[in-house]
Structure formats: structure tokens, C-alpha cells
Amino acid sequence: QSALTQPASVSGSPGQSITISCSGSSSDIGPYDDVSWYQQHPDKAPQLLIYDVTHRPAGISGRFSASKSGSTASLTISGLRAEDEARYYCNSYTTRAIWMFGGGTEVTVL
Amino acid sequence: QLVQSGAEVKKAGDSLRISCKASGYPFDTYWIGWVRQMPGEGLEWMGIIYPGDSETRYGPSFEGHVTISADKSDTTAYLQWSSLRSSDTAMYYCVSKGSAGWDYWGQGILVTVSS
Numbered sequence: 421q422s423a424l425t426q427p428a429s430v431s432g433s434p435g436q437s438i439t440i441s442c443s444g445s446s447s448d449i450g451p452y453d454d455v456s457w458y459q460q461h462p463d464k465a466p467q468l469l470i471y472d473v474t475h476r477p478a479g480i481s482g483r484f485s486a487s488k489s490g491s492t493a494s495l496t497i498s499g500l501r502a503e504d505e506a507r508y509y510c511n512s513y514t515t516r517a518i519w520m521f522g523g524g525t526e527v528t529v530l
Numbered sequence: 531q532l533v534q535s536g537a538e539v540k541k542a543g544d545s546l547r548i549s550c551k552a553s554g555y556p557f558d559t560y561w562i563g564w565v566r567q568m569p570g571e572g573l574e575w576m577g578i579i580y581p582g583d584s585e586t587r588y589g590p591s592f593e594g595h596v597t598i599s600a601d602k603s604d605t606t607a608y609l610q611w612s613s614l615r616s617s618d619t620a621m622y623y624c625v626s627k628g629s630a631g632w633d634y635w636g637q638g639i640l641v642t643v644s645s
Contacts, residue, residue, distance in 0.1 A: 423572065456631045458573075465623055465638050466565075466573065471631025509573050511632070518587045519563070519632075524572040 424448065424510055424522035431528040432500045440525045442493040442510030448520055450491040454513035457486055457495045460524075461506045469508075470495065497527070505529045532562075532624050532636035539642045540614050547610035548639050550624030555634075557605040558582040561627040564598060564609045567638075568620045576622075579607060616645040 425443040432438040442449070442457075449455055455473045458466040468477055470486040473493065483498045493512070497504055510522040535549045550562065563578040577588040581600040588598070600607045607624055624636040 423574075454631075460573075465635040466625075467635070468631055468633045471633070475630070477630045477633055507572075511573075516587075516590075518578060518589060519575050521565075521573045521575065 424512060424520060426508075426510060426522040426525045428523075429526040429528065431530055432497075433530045434500055434502065436500050437496060437498045438500060438527065440495045440497075440508055440510075440527070442495070442512075442522045444491045444493070444512055446491060447516075448491070448512040448514040449488065449493055451515070452513045453488070454519075455486075455488055455493045456511045457484075457493075458509045458511065459504075459506045460509065466509065500529055502529050532626060532634055534622075534624060534636040534639045537640045537642075539644070542614055542616050542643055542645045544614050544643075545610070545612050546614055546641065547608050548622060548641065550607040550609075550636050552605045552607070552626065555626070555628065557600075558602060562600065562607045563625050563627065563632065564596075564607075565623045565625060566592075566620045567623065568617075573623075576609070578627075581605075581607070614641075614643045616643050619643045 457470040460466040469484050473488045486495045508525045533551045564576040566574045575589045576592045577598045579586045579598045597610045621638045623638045625632045626634045
């Protein structure tokens with residue numbers, strides 16, 4: 421079972437919006453609303469940004485939003501800031517009754 | 531809160547058990563997972579355990595190579611190897627799943643295995 425497919429890198433200028441896609445299948449993202457997103461800065465533990473496809477935990481900026489269509493989930497970062505430069509991972513429940521991460525996307529703020 | 535044990539340096543063939551001490555939430559009723567991150571690589575689910583009944587599920591790449599367990603009396607989860615390989619060199623995170631997704635992460639344990 422391969423990882424969910426994310427672009428290796430995405431970049432944008434400060435203030436712009438960027439979107440990171442996460443492509444899955446009928447065995448993971450498709451049938452479930454248990455899709456989450458994480459931000460990881462270098463040498464830090466990952467931090468939950470989004471859970472259950474669209475929900476933000478307390479304390480997470482409204483600049484982060486997410487959605488799902490079919491077997492593809494997406495994370496949008498609005499008003500891009502320097503501190504958003506990090507690696508982002510999607511995560512989905514699967515038909516094997518375990519979760520699976522995407523390969524990760526490096527976000528660069530130009 | 532999840533507090534993990536300290537960094538480990540081992541040799542190939544050694545056994546190892548690392549721990550993840552949970553506090554501040556009902557340990558019995560939240561799944562705990564272990565995630566591997568090899569140097570410069572992405573996140574991988576190794577497996578998960580439900581401490582309430584010890585139901586355990588392993589990722590396809592890890593079944594048979596590691597053992598995940600939990601001690602309810604000590605609110606601690608464990609990840610253990612009976613025979614380490616150099617390819618087990620990685621950062622290992624524990625993480626718990628509450629009502630808001632996999633939201634609490636340990637600080638990570640760096641395991642270095644020399645050949």
C-alpha cells in the first residue's frame with residue numbers, strides 16, 4: 421500500500437494563497453471523512469492543522485483550510501507568511517483499518 | 531501530554547524498547563500510534579494500539595519486526611524491537627487520537643543503530 425500522493429514542493433510569495441493536493445483512492449480518502457493535515461518544521465514534531473477533512477483544532481489559524489472531493493483532499497494556505505515554510509503531510513484512514521500518510525510537500529515562501 | 535524516553539544508540543542485532551508516557555487524558559479510551567521518520571524522509575505509520583483492550587494494528591511494512599504494547603496501570607505505550615537493523619535508524623514519534631484527530635504528539639526519540 422503506497423503513500424498518498426502529494427506534490428514534492430509548492431511555493432508562493434508572501435500574501436498569496438497556495439493549495440496542496442493529496443491524491444488517494446477508493447481504499448483510503450474516497451470512502452472516509454477521516455482526513456487530516458500536519459505541519460512539520462525542521463527538527464520539530466508534526467503539528468495537527470486540520471482533522472475530519474475540514475475542521476481546525478483550537479489555536480490553528482483560519483488561514484489554513486481544507487476540503488475533499490472524491491479521493492482527493494486539498495489544503496489551502498491563505499495569506500502566505502514566512503513562518504508557513506515547512507513540510508506538510510496529509511493523512512487518511514484506510515480500508516485496512518489503519519491510517520496512511522502522504523509523502524509530504526515542502527512549502528517554500530519566496 | 532506525551533513524554534517519550536531519551537535518545538538511544540544501539541548496535542545491529544540489539545534489542546530495544548522505547549516508551550511514551552501519557553498524562554492529562556483518559557489513557558484507556560484514546561488510540562496511541564507510533565510513527566517513524568527516517569533521516570530526511572516522510573512520516574510512516576508503524577502501528578496503533580487501543581490501551582482499553584490492547585487491540586493492536588500494524589502497518590504493512592512493520593508487522594513482524596516490531597511489537598507495540600501499552601501498560602494501563604502506568605499510562606505508558608511501548609515500541610520494541612527484538613533485533614535492530616541499521617535501517618531502523620530514525621526518529622520515532624508517539625501520537626494519540628482524541629476527538630480532534632491525531633492531535634497530541636510526543637517530542638520524538640532518535641534511535642541510532644550502527645552496523
